[in-house]
Amino acid sequence: MTVDRRKQIVEAAAKSFSLFGYKATTMDQVAKLANVGKGTIYTFFANKEELFDEIMGNLIQEMKVLADTEYDADRHFFDNLNRILYRLLDYRERHQLAVKMIHEIRDMGTPKALEGMRQLENAILSYIQVKIRAAIDKGELKPCDPEITAFVMVKLYVALASEWAFGRPPLEKERIAELIRLYLMNGLSAD
Amino acid sequence: MTVDRRKQIVEAAAKSFSLFGYKATTMDQVAKLANVGKGTIYTFFANKEELFDEIMGNLIQEMKVLADTEYDADRHFFDNLNRILYRLLDYRERHQLAVKMIHEIRDMGTPKALEGMRQLENAILSYIQVKIRAAIDKGELKPCDPEITAFVMVKLYVALASEWAFGRPPLEKERIAELIRLYLMNGLSAD
DNA sequence: AAATGACTAAAATCCATTTTCGGTCAGTCG
DNA sequence: CGACTGACCGAAAATGGATTTTAGTCATTT
Numbered sequence: 154m155t156v157d158r159r160k161q162i163v164e165a166a167a168k169s170f171s172l173f174g175y176k177a178t179t180m181d182q183v184a185k186l187a188n189v190g191k192g193t194i195y196t197f198f199a200n201k202e203e204l205f206d207e208i209m210g211n212l213i214q215e216m217k218v219l220a221d222t223e224y225d226a227d228r229h230f231f232d233n234l235n236r237i238l239y240r241l242l243d244y245r246e247r248h249q250l251a252v253k254m255i256h257e258i259r260d261m262g263t264p265k266a267l268e269g270m271r272q273l274e275n276a277i278l279s280y281i282q283v284k285i286r287a288a289i290d291k292g293e294l295k296p297c298d299p300e301i302t303a304f305v306m307v308k309l310y311v312a313l314a315s316e317w318a319f320g321r322p323p324l325e326k327e328r329i330a331e332l333i334r335l336y337l338m339n340g341l342s343a344d
Numbered sequence: 345m346t347v348d349r350r351k352q353i354v355e356a357a358a359k360s361f362s363l364f365g366y367k368a369t370t371m372d373q374v375a376k377l378a379n380v381g382k383g384t385i386y387t388f389f390a391n392k393e394e395l396f397d398e399i400m401g402n403l404i405q406e407m408k409v410l411a412d413t414e415y416d417a418d419r420h421f422f423d424n425l426n427r428i429l430y431r432l433l434d435y436r437e438r439h440q441l442a443v444k445m446i447h448e449i450r451d452m453g454t455p456k457a458l459e460g461m462r463q464l465e466n467a468i469l470s471y472i473q474v475k476i477r478a479a480i481d482k483g484e485l486k487p488c489d490p491e492i493t494a495f496v497m498v499k500l501y502v503a504l505a506s507e508w509a510f511g512r513p514p515l516e517k518e519r520i521a522e523l524i525r526l527y528l529m530n531g532l533s534a535d
Numbered sequence: 536a537a538a539t540g541a542c543t544a545a546a547a548t549c550c551a552t553t554t555t556c557g558g559t560c561a562g563t564c565g
Numbered sequence: 566c567g568a569c570t571g572a573c574c575g576a577a578a579a580t581g582g583a584t585t586t587t588a589g590t591c592a593t594t595t
Contacts, residue, residue, distance in 0.1 A: 179556060193570070313492075382540065391588075
């Protein structure tokens, strides 16, 4: 084969979803961008949804790799947590697709965009869960429910890194790490 | 005077805002409910917004009283925090007005409903801030930024009490208190 | 002087018409 | 023959103009 049509399609779709969101991406547009007849898309993907799922899956995969690269089994849990969470959020913020999905959910409530972000969130949560379990086994963390703990960590991180900065000066990377350590690792109790 | 027209209007408006939300409450309806000519409303309130602000202010006032009733200076900060936060969220959940506002924000994005909830949130935040400051002075809490800490506490509480329960079995009142103590008071570090 | 409700301008809603878009399939081309 | 295409279809959404609703006013009534 002279050109990989599937790859062309996936790349064009990724670009379009990132640039215009789920709803505003048309199959005609993807076909044109990919230099492919519209029918060809349907030989690889049953419908628009499956095409989107492929793109979303790739994103999640990339983020997993990114986290694995950052993770260092020799370092302490909270050290790894801070670096990985920040990298993930950083990535999410920089990554056009995730940003578009968030906007689309807020502005139009597109169900498929919502589902995509849920998938992404679940992937992040279950990734952290595994690391929490390992940290408990290593004796770095108190025994605690890994699912709830992962949930709390992500929520706390999103709250500090993103929600705090509505009308308030955003917190520095380092400040956030320090706060997470204060609140979750050491606790506020003064005795 | 035979009847207090202002009071009639405020009561009718409170009922209507709670029952139908901000947008779906019409001045004609309030007038009829209050057994008052529409013009009369405008002798007490410049416009619909001011009428709403009055209702919202009353709600916040009531919640402050409720919190003050629960607060006991002799008890430990986290004891008070748990009881007050839970009461506030409980109240918010039960209180028709707040519930309606939350729905209206989600379903239609009514700006005035959003503003109202922001006011309420700010009131809760600044209330907790005061208590945090007191607890730091009493030596019950480590020195920390009271504004950020109040913010984190509310976010964590909302996450556990409300956001967790999307598709998952909700956490018990007592479990939430226990988790807040684990995460924020004692910390997860196992040293 | 206090209260009212018919009135107005502006905003929201409705709805018929048009346009767009996901998905198909008969036909083309290599 | 079979990979590929784009004109075509019905369903769903966008458009816009007519109609209704509603916040706010003010001349009139009590």
